[in-house]
Amino acid sequence: MSDPSADLESAICNCVRDFYEAARIDALLGPVFAGSVKNWDKHLSTMDDFWITALLGLERYRSAPFPPHLKLAMSQQHFDRWRDLWVASATRTLPEPLRGRAISMGKSMAHCWGEAYTTMTGQTAVV
């Protein structure tokens, strides 16, 4: 019999890869990732850990996820696009009830982080 927790972890890793396949070629997000991520294997593995911790409560990611974003040149639009791509990837790859949790968590993080980012960097939305 398969291990349900390992199955969920591997679904999350698939979701992260599905998201980055779209994000890396996205006109808005792609250049930000290309300009900052030097080691993709390491970045994907950090993102796996982050989402496994967020969605399954397992202790994998032990850092502070928001501060690295402050050095990136972004606007609220980037967080909105990030949310849309994340929702699409979660919808494609995750089983319920994980899918619903990933979607609502991603939406609220994109909203909160977008507000925190624009407040802390003084950026205004690019229309």
Ligand code: HEM
């Ligand atoms: C609320 C939505 C987001 C979440 C939950 C999220 C999550 C994360 C996490 C967990 C990390 C790893 C931080 C670490 O090194 O420990 C990270 C890094 C990164 N994120 Fe995000 N992110 C979000 C939005 C965005 C957006 C909109 C962009 C724009 C393209 C972005 C670009 C990056 C980049 C380039 C890095 C690597 C930074 C570096 O180490 O040089 N993220 N993100």
